[in-house]
Amino acid sequence: MADMDDDELLDALGVDVTPLKSSSRTPREERIIAGFEDILRFHHTHGRAPQHGEDRDIFERLYAVRLDQLRKLPEAHALLAALDGPGMLASASSTVADVDALDEDALLAELGVESAALAEDDITVLRHVRSSAAIRAAEEVADRTPCADFERFQPLFDQVERELKSGVRKALPFGRDASILNGNYFILSGQLAYVAEVGDQIKAPNGESDARLRVIYSNGTESNLLRRSLQRALYKDETGRRLTDPGMGPLFGETMEESDIESGTIYVLRSKSDHPYVSEHRELVHKIGVTGGKVETRIANAALEATYLLAEVEIVATYKLAGINRTKLENLFHRIFAAAQLDLTIQDRFGHPVRPREWFLVPLHVIDEAVTLLVSGSITGMAYDPESARLVQDS
Known part of the structure; x- marks a missing residue:
């Protein structure tokens, strides 16, 4: 024993002294993998890939858009080949995104991933896919600043997410009803938006009425923008949604399902x-x-x-x-x-x-x-x- 060096002694004790290999993946690759793992969990639960359609759950539609974006990335096919047992990336689009032209934030937006760690695996976390154009359009609306009294609004956002998951609220495409009133909820650029205050009516340059809004976002920021600016942003955002009011109760079924009774x-x-x-x-x-x-x-x-x-x-x-x-x-x-x-x-x-x-x-x-x-x-x-x-x- 006295003649053994440190490595021989550790080996005799059964301790593996092989150096651990550090990860060779870039942060961008880690995020691509994390985004695809959400889709894999959906496939494991439901036995199929997420699909588009207004009759689908809002989160399934988000995953479907994210999968479309992954199919456009040549880098993703090579990176995810070992994980893609179900073959969901096989039907790749002929339109290929310019990956090298995307910075980290833009790539995250393309994939609908909001953080590198993706600490929350639950599909109730709202993550919309946004194009770079949508990001720029949102930035043109108004500068967002930290919301000093966000603790007042956090419980409201938590409740809305629960109501979306349970079906008490529905997310409808914006445009069919373009009104914006105090207390309304929307989804804009992947964030829940709450209209906390509507100011006095003012005249827009074109002579039509407008009003200044205080809009609180679920990421803890707020903006002070005009109602028509918010309307334009919601129109431009393909994933822009209006959330229905749960106070309407069971009265307002938008479509009749087979199990419904025409009452x-x-x-x-x-x-x-x-x-x-x-x-x-x-x-x-x-x-x-x-x-x-x-x-x-x-x-x-x-x-x-x-x-x-x-x-x-x-x-x-x-x-x-x-x-x-x-x-x-x-x-x-x-x-x-x-x-x-x-x-x-x-x-x-x-x-x-x-x-x-x-x-x-x-x-x-x-x-x-x-x-x-x-x-x-x-x-x-x-x-x-x-x-x-x-x-x-x-x-």
Whole structure:
């Protein structure tokens, strides 16, 4: 034993003295691998590659976009070949990204990876894929600064992410409803954005109204930008989304799934009454109601019922939604159009005065807009303004 040197002694004790090899991968390669491992975990859980489609979960769609980006990187094919047992990179796009032209941050944005360590493996972490153009567009909107009171907003973002995962909220493409109101949530450039404050109305150079916003982002920053600037940024961002309001409850199914029950139909009627006031404003006088059965059955005896102005009616519009709470929806319509409720009293068949409640002096296109906002979950706080004949934020 005394004649052994240190290495021989360690070897006799069974200790491996072979020097550990340091990793030869660059930080960029490590990030590419980490981004692909998220996709592999999805494949292991679901037995398939993530796919595109509005009917897919938002996080699956994000992984699908990330996979498309990886397929465009020649470097990724060589680097990930040993990991790609399912062969998800095989259908590579003919459009190849210029990898050498990308810096570290741009590459991360291309892959939807926000940190080198990727400490959070859960798919509920919001990571959108952004192109370099999208990054520049976001930077043009407004400078983001640290949010000094972010602790006030952190619980809100945590709750929203839970609601997205559970389906209480939905992420809808921005554009169908371009309104931006106090308390709205959006996804912009991969970050949750919360409209915390809406300032006083101002006139834009083109004469249209605008307002200064305080927008808080889930990464702890904020920006003070104009509403129209935020709208433009959301339009430019292909992954820009509006989050629906959970306060709408089960009322606003955007599509009917096989397991859903069609529980309600919104109907809009126009009266054929010869009452002078109704005749004069026939194109504006509409009855808005909700029924769980056929509208034709509901109005079969309209000429005998005071609620239908003791006259025949014509159906001018119907909207079928899944999972509707009919009473809640009718009350909501009455609130939105309260300022335009028809002030008309007629006598029923027995000579008793009756004031129908579900008739409103509202153009049909405004009712259609209201239903669209209902479906998107963006009707909160809106009301009809008779003077401008449009829906506005209720003050």
